[in-house]
Structures are given as structure tokens and as C-alpha cells.
Amino acid sequence: MNKQSNNTSKLSPWVWVPTLYFAEGIPYFIVNNISVLMLAKMGVPNGQMALFTSLLYLPWTIKPFWSPFVDIIRTKRWWVITMQVLMSVAFILLTLLMPKPSPEVIASGQTPISLFTVTLLLFVITAFASATHDIAADGFYMLALSQKNQAAFVGIRSTFYRLSSIFGQGVLVYIAGKIETGSGDIPWSWQVTMMVTAAIFSVVTLYHTFFVPRPAADTSSLAAGGKQATAAGIIREFGRTFATFFTKPGIWLAIVFMLLYRLPEAFLLKLCTPFLVAKQEVGGLGLSTEDVGLVYGTIGVLFLTIGGILGGLYASRVGLKRSLWVMAACMTLPCLTFVYLAEAQPTNLWLIGTAVAIEQFGYGFGFTAYMLYMIYVSEGEFKTSHYAICTAFMALSMMIPGMVAGYLQEAMGYALFFWMVIACCAATLIVTFFVDRRIDPSFGLKTDTPAK
Numbered sequence: 010m011n012k013q014s015n016n017t018s019k020l021s022p023w024v025w026v027p028t029l030y031f032a033e034g035i036p037y038f039i040v041n042n043i044s045v046l047m048l049a050k051m052g053v054p055n056g057q058m059a060l061f062t063s064l065l066y067l068p069w070t071i072k073p074f075w076s077p078f079v080d081i082i083r084t085k086r087w088w089v090i091t092m093q094v095l096m097s098v099a100f101i102l103l104t105l106l107m108p109k110p111s112p113e114v115i116a117s118g119q120t121p122i123s124l125f126t127v128t129l130l131l132f133v134i135t136a137f138a139s140a141t142h143d144i145a146a147d148g149f150y151m152l153a154l155s156q157k158n159q160a161a162f163v164g165i166r167s168t169f170y171r172l173s174s175i176f177g178q179g180v181l182v183y184i185a186g187k188i189e190t191g192s193g194d195i196p197w198s199w200q201v202t203m204m205v206t207a208a209i210f211s212v213v214t215l216y217h218t219f220f221v222p223r224p225a226a227d228t229s230s231l232a233a234g235g236k237q238a239t240a241a242g243i244i245r246e247f248g249r250t251f252a253t254f255f256t257k258p259g260i261w262l263a264i265v266f267m268l269l270y271r272l273p274e275a276f277l278l279k280l281c282t283p284f285l286v287a288k289q290e291v292g293g294l295g296l297s298t299e300d301v302g303l304v305y306g307t308i309g310v311l312f313l314t315i316g317g318i319l320g321g322l323y324a325s326r327v328g329l330k331r332s333l334w335v336m337a338a339c340m341t342l343p344c345l346t347f348v349y350l351a352e353a354q355p356t357n358l359w360l361i362g363t364a365v366a367i368e369q370f371g372y373g374f375g376f377t378a379y380m381l382y383m384i385y386v387s388e389g390e391f392k393t394s395h396y397a398i399c400t401a402f403m404a405l406s407m408m409i410p411g412m413v414a415g416y417l418q419e420a421m422g423y424a425l426f427f428w429m430v431i432a433c434c435a436a437t438l439i440v441t442f443f444v445d446r447r448i449d450p451s452f453g454l455k456t457d458t459p460a461k
Contacts, residue, residue, distance in 0.1 A: 034173025059415025186299025316373025
């Protein structure tokens with residue numbers, strides 16, 4: 010299993026690990042974050058925007074159902090390259106088929122979501138390809154690297170995944186904003202932004218075609234043994250994976266925790282960028298698109314990353330049980346910053362940036378407990394598969410609240426909506442209370458939180 014081809018041994022992990030995880034992050038942030046801001050700027054009502062963009066989480070929610078078949082059919086490398094080619098084509102088509110609502114329709118804030126049917130279909134294709142790419146890339150990482158190198162490069166892969174977040178939510182949004190300011194043409198600004206994305210992602214895909222190694226251990230299950238027997242065996246194990254997960258002691262409480270711990274943030278994340286760009290007369294802050302790229306996509310992501318790093322260090326020092334309440338508080342209390350922003354509607358960019366930084370730092374710090382708890386739940390047989398099932402519940406916890414968040418905001422207005430988010434913090438605290446009583450005090454003291 011540890012034997013590798015000459016090609017693998019000659020290629021340093023520095024050649025492909027950074028670019029692989031940069032490429033893993035770009036489509037995720039395009040589909041789940043950029044799509045929200047783009048549709049909001051195009052004048053789609055928040056209710057429809059939040060509903061349809063939340064449904065784009067679905068592939069990440071259900072990916073455990075097809076992840077075993079990535080092992081069965083072809084190699085991990087084949088899946089990585091093929092999914093990147095598919096996503097490159099989707100980005101090119103997004104550029105060519107971008108809808109162009111008139112300025113009057115955009116200004117009305119009633120752009121019909123039906124105008125974006127083809128765009129949403131391409132986002133769905135990209136989402137399924139990206140979720141499949143995640144499965145293959147993480148599996149390939151473990152096959153192509155020795156255990157020593159896996160440990161050595163886990164920080165590198167995490168760093169470049171986060172850089173893709175800054176690129177997607179910061180650089181690309183800033184580009185769209187500068188073009189919008191210069192031309193006054195919102196559809197054109199996003200068309201050019203997608204063109205830049207398509208060009209960069211296509212170059213990375215071409216690079217990987219030649220510079221991603223071919224480890225000898227990277228074989229499909231069908232190629233490794235008897236075709237029908239191997240497939241049937243994997244399908245049987247697939248069924249046993251789910252059976253053993255749902256019979257774990259305390260699993261239903263764990264599922265409730267995974268669904269509700271992030272409830273305030275699930276509502277907040279879907280509406281924060283529309284709030285930042287919404288006109289002040291409708292309760293927003295009226296920021297330009299490039300300001301959002303700076304404030305949320307760069308400063309926010311930077312403090313999210315810092316919070317995650319410090320959260321990991323803190324949890325490794327005191328363990329999951331002792332850190333849980335501190336992290337739950339950090340997950341909930343900083344949501345008050347958006348109540349302040351909605352009530353005061355400040356215009357000072359640095360003040361707004363500070364508020365976003367505080368909220369994102371708290372989210373990054375508090376999210377560490379959630380990641381550690383998923384590892385805790387996954388302990389035992391089928392650890393990897395059970396962790397994948399936990400990530401499905403994680404995606405579901407974001408998808409369901411996001412589907413209704415826009416309609417709630419339209420009914421309440423931004424200020425009352427953010428007060429409702431604060432009320433939802435009670436759910437986080439209640440599930441934390443019950444889960445805290447069942448956690449092994451020694452867990453997490455010497456465990457590193459795996460990063461994307």
C-alpha cells in the first residue's frame with residue numbers, strides 16, 4: 010500500500026498539494042458564497058435567492074451516498090482530473106450564458122429567479138463535481154503521500170484551501186466591484202469575474218494533468234480484484250457503515266447537536282453579504298461590491314482563519330470538554346455585531362470591518378469545537394466513513410435554515426432578522442448543555458483537528 014510509482018517519488022508534494030487544495034476550495038466558494046452575492050446584486054429577492062442557493066449545499070449533504078463508488082470506479086487521480094475538467098467547462102459556460110437583466114429590473118429588486126435557470130443548473134453541476142472532487146482529492150492525498158508527509162503537509166493543504174477562500178470571496182468580489190464601479194454594468198462585472206475564474210481554474214486543471222503524480226497504490230476496487238465480488242463487497246460494507254453509525258450510543262443527541270449548534274450562523278451567513286450591499290433605506294449598509302470583497306472576503310476570512318487556528322491550539326491544550334462552553338459562547342455572542350450594524354447602520358468602513366472581523370473570529374474559534382465533536386462521534390470502526398456522514402449533517406445544518414432565511418428577512422427586515430438570529434443562540438446553548446455531559450474529558454488533548 011505504501012509503494013509508489015517512480016513518478017510519485019520524483020514529484021515533490023510541493024508541486025501539487027498546494028494547487029490541489031487551492032483548486033478544491035474555488036468551486037465550493039463560488040457555488041456557496043459568490044452565487045449569493047451575485048444574485049443579490051442582480052436584484053433577485055432575498056427569499057428566492059436564499060432558497061435556491063441553499064439547495065446548492067445538497068451535493069455536500071448527500072455525498073456519503075456515492076463516495077464508496079469513487080473507490081469502485083477508476084482511480085482517485087482520474088476522478089480529480091475529470092471533475093476539474095468538468096468544472097472548468099461549467100465555469101466557461103457560466104461566463105458565456107450569464108443573464109443580463111436591465112438596470113431598471115435590477116433596481117426594482119424583483120428580478121425573477123427563473124431568469125437564472127441555466128446559471129443555477131450549471132451551479133448544480135459544479136456543486137456535484139466539487140463534492141466528488143473533495144472525496145477523490147482527500148483520498149488521493151492519503152494514497153500519494155507517506156504518513157510522514159501527510160502530517161507534514163496537512164498545514165499546507167489547510168493554508169491553500171483558506172487562500173482559495175480569500176481569492177474567491179475577496180479577490181474575485183473585488184474585481185467584480187471595480188468593474189461595476191467603472192462600467193456601471195452589474196451583469197458585465199460578474200461575467201468578467203466568471204471569465205477570470207474559468208481562465209485560472211482551466212490553467213490549474215491543465216497543470217494538474219501533467220503534474221499530479223500517479224501513485225501505484227491508486228487503483229480502483231474493480232481493477233484490484235474480482236469485479237463483481239469487489240463491488241458487491243463494497244456495497245455490503247457501505248450498508249454496514251450506515252447501520253453501525255446510527256446504532257452508536259447517544260447518536261441521536263449527537264445528530265441534534267450537529268444540526269443545531271451552528272443554527273445562528275446558518276441564518277446569518279446566508280444574509281450577511283446581501284445585508285452589506287443592500288441600500289440603507291431598506292435596512293442595509295449600502296456598501297459597494299469591492300468594499301464587500303475587502304471587508305467580508307478578505308478581512309473577514311483572515312479573522313475566520315485566525316480564530317480557527319487559535320481555537321485548535323486552545324482545544325488541544327484543554328481538550329474538547331473544557332473548551333466546549335467557551336467555544337459555544339464565541340459561536341453565539343459575536344452575532345450581536347450584526348444587530349449593532351443593522352440598528353446603527355454605520356458608514357465608516359473600518360468600523361464595519363471591525364464588526365465583521367469580531368463576528369468571523371468568534372465563528373472560526375467556536376467552529377473548532379464542532380469539528381472536534383464530529384471526530385469524537387466518528388471514533389471506532391469505519392472512522393473515515395462515519396466522519397463523512399457527520400459532514401453530511403454539517404452541510405444539512407447549513408442548508409435547511411438557509412432555505413427559509415431569505416423569506417424570514419423579507420418578512421422581518423434586517424434588524425429584526427438579526428435579533429431572531431440572537432434568539433436562535435439558545436438552541437446552541439441548549440444542545441451544548443446536553444452534549445457536554447457525555448464527552449470524555451480526555452478527548453482532544455492530543456488530537457489535531459483535520460483541516461480542509
